[in-house]
Amino acid sequence: MNFEFGRVALVVLFALLPIVGIALGFFVPALRARGPLFVAFFAGIIPILSLYIPRQFLSGETGMRPRLDQWLIIVYGFALLLGIVNVIQNGTRKIARREKGWPYSAVLMTGLFITGGLGIWGAVSGQGITTLPDGSGTPFKWIADHFFLPLQATIFALLAFFMASAAFRAFRARNTEATILLAAGILVMAGRVPLLEFLAAPFPPLQPAAAGASQGLGKLTEWIMQTPNGAAQSGIIIGAALGAASMAIRVILGIERGYLGLGGGE
Amino acid sequence: MTPMPDIGTWVAALLTLFALSFLYKDNPLFRFTESMFAGVSLGYYVGTTLNQTLVPNLIKPLTHDFNQNWDLLVPGLLGLLLYMRYVPKTGWVARYALGIYVAYYIGLDFTRRIHGEVLPQLGRAIVPLSKLDSHTIFYSLVFAVGVFSVLIYFFFSKEQDAVTRRIARVGTWFLMVSFGAAFGFTVMGRVALLIGRLNFLILDWIYPLIGIR
Amino acid sequence: MAGFVDKLLNLDRRWLFLLVFIGVAVPIILPIGLPVTTTGSTRSAFEYIEALKPGDYVIISFDYGPSSAPENDPMAEGIMRQCFLKRIRVVILALYQLGGLQLASNSIAKVSAEFPNLKYGEDYVNLGYKDGAAAVMKRMGDDIVGAFPADVRGTPLAQIPMMKGLRSLRQVSVVVTVATGLIGEYWITQAHQQSGVPVIVGPTAVGAPKYYAYLNAGQLVGMLGGMKGAAEYEKLLAARYPELGRFYRSTRAFTATKGMDAQTVIHFIIILFILIGNVAFMSRRAAQKKAAAR
Numbered sequence: 001m002n003f004e005f006g007r008v009a010l011v012v013l014f015a016l017l018p019i020v021g022i023a024l025g026f027f028v029p030a031l032r033a034r035g036p037l038f039v040a041f042f043a044g045i046i047p048i049l050s051l052y053i054p055r056q057f058l059s060g061e062t063g064m065r066p067r068l069d070q071w072l073i074i075v076y077g078f079a080l081l082l083g084i085v086n087v088i089q090n091g092t093r094k095i096a097r098r099e100k101g102w103p104y105s106a107v108l109m110t111g112l113f114i115t116g117g118l119g120i121w122g123a124v125s126g127q128g129i130t131t132l133p134d135g136s137g138t139p140f141k142w143i144a145d146h147f148f149l150p151l152q153a154t155i156f157a158l159l160a161f162f163m164a165s166a167a168f169r170a171f172r173a174r175n176t177e178a179t180i181l182l183a184a185g186i187l188v189m190a191g192r193v194p195l196l197e198f199l200a201a202p203f204p205p206l207q208p209a210a211a212g213a214s215q216g217l218g219k220l221t222e223w224i225m226q227t228p229n230g231a232a233q234s235g236i237i238i239g240a241a242l243g244a245a246s247m248a249i250r251v252i253l254g255i256e257r258g259y260l261g262l263g264g265g266e
Numbered sequence: 267m268t269p270m271p272d273i274g275t276w277v278a279a280l281l282t283l284f285a286l287s288f289l290y291k292d293n294p295l296f297r298f299t300e301s302m303f304a305g306v307s308l309g310y311y312v313g314t315t316l317n318q319t320l321v322p323n324l325i326k327p328l329t330h331d332f333n334q335n336w337d338l339l340v341p342g343l344l345g346l347l348l349y350m351r352y353v354p355k356t357g358w359v360a361r362y363a364l365g366i367y368v369a370y371y372i373g374l375d376f377t378r379r380i381h382g383e384v385l386p387q388l389g390r391a392i393v394p395l396s397k398l399d400s401h402t403i404f405y406s407l408v409f410a411v412g413v414f415s416v417l418i419y420f421f422f423s424k425e426q427d428a429v430t431r432r433i434a435r436v437g438t439w440f441l442m443v444s445f446g447a448a449f450g451f452t453v454m455g456r457v458a459l460l461i462g463r464l465n466f467l468i469l470d471w472i473y474p475l476i477g478i479r
Numbered sequence: 480m481a482g483f484v485d486k487l488l489n490l491d492r493r494w495l496f497l498l499v500f501i502g503v504a505v506p507i508i509l510p511i512g513l514p515v516t517t518t519g520s521t522r523s524a525f526e527y528i529e530a531l532k533p534g535d536y537v538i539i540s541f542d543y544g545p546s547s548a549p550e551n552d553p554m555a556e557g558i559m560r561q562c563f564l565k566r567i568r569v570v571i572l573a574l575y576q577l578g579g580l581q582l583a584s585n586s587i588a589k590v591s592a593e594f595p596n597l598k599y600g601e602d603y604v605n606l607g608y609k610d611g612a613a614a615v616m617k618r619m620g621d622d623i624v625g626a627f628p629a630d631v632r633g634t635p636l637a638q639i640p641m642m643k644g645l646r647s648l649r650q651v652s653v654v655v656t657v658a659t660g661l662i663g664e665y666w667i668t669q670a671h672q673q674s675g676v677p678v679i680v681g682p683t684a685v686g687a688p689k690y691y692a693y694l695n696a697g698q699l700v701g702m703l704g705g706m707k708g709a710a711e712y713e714k715l716l717a718a719r720y721p722e723l724g725r726f727y728r729s730t731r732a733f734t735a736t737k738g739m740d741a742q743t744v745i746h747f748i749i750i751l752f753i754l755i756g757n758v759a760f761m762s763r764r765a766a767q768k769k770a771a772a773r
Contacts, residue, residue, distance in 0.1 A: 007337040018362040040365030044373035069618040071341035076611030077319035078345025104301040111305020119313020149545040150278040151303040154285035156546040160456040168752035184446025193743040194513040231412025232444035233692035239420040241383035248376035318608040382668025390696035455684035462549025
């Protein structure tokens with residue numbers, strides 16, 4: 001058995017401590033909140049400290065941080081599937097009680113069980129979910145290519161129509177700010193495509209002039225994107241990052257506990 | 267003679283048309299497609315996570331080389347512990363797993379935000395303005411004014427006075443340029459998707475159907 | 480006049496939808512072949528890869544799904560073709576849950592078929608999809624096998640010849656993240672910042688405005704913004720490699736360059752929509768002001 005320091009330390013922190021905490025929690029209800037916050041503190045602080053303390057026990061090959069990364073890839077997988085339990089609960093309830101729109105729930109559940117079932121079959125049989133050794137696709141891949149792909153692409157493609165309609169109905173030069181927004185939008189839309197060449201296409205003598213103007217417009221668009229847009233984006237990034245970083249500190253220190261269903265903190 | 271579209275193409279084409287039918291009005295075919303989309307997407311989650319993460323990173327290491335990987339039992343159990351939230355009365359035990367999961371990722375996020383966002387972005391905003399040539403004015407100066415006015419606009423901790431209000435107003439202009447540009451880009455992205463769908467319908471389904479190569 | 484303006488402003492939106500539909504469909508059926516101009520950020524991405532040597536490692540991370548495939552597929556495939564022509568070793572992976580794996584597998588199947596002389600496992604490898612992008616990148620910073628113990632079909636990395644020379648992100652010449660959403664940002668703000676690996680990003684047009692900030696700050700070696708960026712890349716490839724020029728001109732399959740025709744027509748239509756909408760809005764406001772003054 002491999003008893004490198006990193007593994008053993010992680011097992012103590014994230015297995016033994018929780019086991020003790022859970023056992024005690026059955027008798028001391030106050031520990032049901034404090035225990036998880038205490039353990040979470042270590043999980044949050046390890047990736048941060050490892051940048052400051054480049055020592056073997058923390059960030060070395062056999063240290064805690066690399067192994068913790070590996071662990072949390074696995075936990076993430078479980079967490080991702082968490083919501084599906086909810087969907088199945090809601091769906092079966094709707095169907096059992098014949099609530100309004102239940103046939104659509106049945107369609108949803110059918111899609112979920114067939115696709116998910118083929119995925120599980122891929123794992124159990126060892127076939128996987130992409131291609132077989134002979135180059136042919138698995139049944140899961142067939143569903144992914146012919147159901148999942150066109151559905152996702154088309155549902156999002158609908159937005160193109162709604163954006164066009166919004167451009168017509170809501171994009172108005174009502175005041176200074178809206179006018180700036182509109183002008184920037186139009187300039188960028190015109191400058192990112194060969195619009196002037198397209199308009200000049202029926203008039204060959206105008207084409208060289210259109211190509212020249214189009215180049216200029218393209219340069220202006222790049223300036224807008226890099227300088228005013230880049231500056232605004234930098235400002236947004238700095239502001240949002242400081243907010244997220246302070247939120248991270250609140251979570252790690254256990255001040256923010258809403259995510260554990262413990263009320264919103266102070 | 268071009269080959270006729272196969273059954274997969276037919277399925278994809280019909281689903282595409284069903285989804286587009288929403289543009290005319292909401293209808294049962296669209297609702298069917300929407301529900302199918304939700305179901306298949308969730309099933310897709312199950313298939314990929316199981317085959318690409320849980321099997322290679324958890325199950326195979328445990329079954330093939332337990333001595334080297336015994337500690338992976340813990341993340342496996344923590345993962346299962348997350349599901350205890352659905353068990354009435356003992357749901358609180360899931361908090362241990364959730365706490366570890368959220369705190370770890372937020373800890374990583376903290377390093378990324380400070381090291382990868384705040385520091386480089388502030389570094390870029392602090393630029394020498396000693397030479398007053400056109401490049402300095404149109405790139406460096408405009409940029410610096412933009413970043414700091416936007417930051418002042420976002421500074422909510424103190425009530426704004428006459429001066430900061432004016433600077434914040436400049437900040438909103440920069441934001442409007444950015445949002446306008448983002449609108450232009452968003453149109454481009456959404457249209458790209460539609461191009462992809464119509465390209466499929468026309469070239470992969472209709473053309474073979476009517477015998478055009 | 481007022482009646483016409485009101486009618487115009489209250490036009491059933493399905494007429495607008497129909498115009499958009501026609502605007503996209505017609506250029507697909509009757510291509511125009513409009514020219515594409517290149518921008519600095521795309522050129523620097525192209526030249527960066529162009530300067531790599533045979534045997535160097537490039538990671539192409541499929542961080543997008545079908546919801547942006549028409550923009551992102553041509554980028555990923557263009558860069559893959561360039562690497563294959565230069566005999567740069569390509570490591571494919573996917574960190575976007577909703578479809579990244581599928582698009583990665585489809586793209587590599589398509590492009591590798593164009594290069595029958597290249598061998599899987601020696602010239603390119605598909606590591607498949609992994610959950611937890613931030614943790615995966617962190618782990619890859621010191622040991623790729625810790626995050627990806629096996630390739631997409633479950634073959635252990637130790638058995639894949641080209642992976643013997645590649646231990647961590649630090650040995651990778653560049654990561655190309657073809658991205659929708661946050662994962663592209665993780666590559667820049669976490670992986671690049673903490674392990675130093677250079678990053679090229681191919682964002683969707685929706686994401687591109689934000690990436691200009693990272694480009695400005697020198698955190699990126701290049702960027703291909705949306706379908707336009709992909710079309711620029713195709714142009715650069717076609718100019719440098721005659722065989723790719725022939726390929727892009729003759730292929731029946733979708734290319735970003737072809738897509739730009741429809742993009743242009745639609746941009747024209749939407750700009751018209753905005754202008755007509757505003758003229759109608761202003762004339763109605765003027766009429767209302769006049770009526771109020773009376």
